[in-house]
Amino acid sequence: MMKLIIAYIQPDKLNDVKQELFKQDIYKMSVTNALGCGQQGGYTETYRNVMNEVNLLKKVRIEIAVTEPFVEKTVKAIIKAAQTKEIGDGKIFILPIEDVIRIRTEERGEQAIG
């Protein structure tokens, strides 16, 4: 079984999360900037003294594809680094992966993931 772990975290926690993952021998990931809203709500900016409600907040999205034994390790590492117990810490989603194909070698499945 292979899983895709998608985590949305606070942008300033990215370095901590990366370091914590490295400690668990998890090196492969994709990182993108994301905008989103959830429980945290928005915040206000002001521009030329005019209030500007910003409700899409900056988050960082990390995607990691792992085999079953790595799932819990990955989740724990992300929580350990990204948790402040304050609203806005983010979410982790775990999805099943049907197949993985490495384009260079055409390997499939667990051979392609690592």
Next chain:
Amino acid sequence: MNKIIFGLTLIVCTALSATSAFAEDAVPATPPAATETVAATPATQAPPEVKSLPAEKIVAETNGDGTTVSQKDENDTFSHSLTAIWLLVCGALVFFMQPGFAMVECGLCRAKNANNILMKNVLDFCIGSVVFFFIGWGLMYGKMGVEAGKFIGFSDFMMHNSGDMLSWFFQVVFCATSATIVSGSMAERTKFTSYLVYSLVISAVIYPISGHWIWGGGWLSELGFHDFAGSTVVHSVGGWSAMMGAIMVGPRIGKYVKGEDGKIHVRAIQGHNMALATLGVFILWFAWYGFNCGSTLSGLAHASMAHVAVTTTLAAAIATITAMFSSWIIGGKPDVSMTLNGALAGLVAITAPCDVVSPGAALIIGAIAGVLVVLSAMFFEQVLHIDDPVGAISVHAMNGAWGTISVGIFGNLAALGGMHTRMGMIGVQLLGVVSVFAWVALTAGTLFFILKKTMGLRVPAKEEMRGLDIGEHGSEAYSGFQFFSNM
């Protein structure tokens, strides 16, 4: 192919004939200009002990040859006007250093702090010029009784009795240059309000008092200390303040990280826009022609102005080259921001000696400045662990000191007033460097310490991570763009 060669030959021939035609035109004009230059050199290169306008003196001399009163009046007005035009143009050029600093510092910061650094650069000029009017000018160029005080001037606040508008305008832009140096070294973590208080104090007290010692007729100028356009007066004062500020505010989060092995690792925090940083350096270089050439303080000192322009150009150019090669040898690649620092280092170093050294000596001074800035930046960053995002300490403090000492090493002793032997001159310059360092370290250190204990110097960690733009100013510099704000 043949066509291309023919075309090229044609272009070269045209260019050659044009050059020779120009040369023929130019030849008859050259000799008188050259002799004039030689004759004028000793007079115009005398050290400007007191930075006031020498126009009166020149008119008095020319009146000795039997000219009529009306002619005298005419000469008088003419030379005053020339000086006024020259100093106003140069003063405006020095003012243009403000956008230069703003662009350099903005480019070398991260995108999330761009608004904050721009605001600091705008506000330090504005606060500085207002308090320089109320307090600074009086302390720097005021008198103590009838004479210029040894350590401090104390008259003419708000210019109420001299009304020397021209000198005030030319001096206020120098004061602002000194004040704006600090924002770079304390960038990305300093509270906006505390920075405003700092910029008020440096322009009101710190800069004017040490400036009085050197340009206002104080004790250092009496000793024959020479700082033509302000390597020490302007740049070292700003640079040492920058150092005290950077020490007191501490490094940015993520700059020095303690590893698993217990050692502290130095991380590079990259600036977000090297195009802005480069533009800023070119603007500063451009403005430096006003800074140095205008410090002749006279519209009649044409030989001196040109001499200063040449030494300034050469020192900056060679310093850029040596800084690039230093970073190339040490780091393996020619580093952009170190090379940019090199240009500024050469300019800072040549600022004190530009009128009393030959172009050859300017090349040596600049070459050393370029190497010095790279080594110094690495020393402060990697050995002392003082976090200076733009290299302000190495550019302004270290090279300000080097430029000031280089006056003693390479300066023409006769042009320096002939008061000292070579070793004596070096000694006087060293004394100036050390005493200004002590003054600034003490006053700026105390100021930042008090600010730290009362208002607080630093923004909260959370705000620093998110960026000072939102925390301090409520809006972003690059709205609509996406950045990794963890960086």
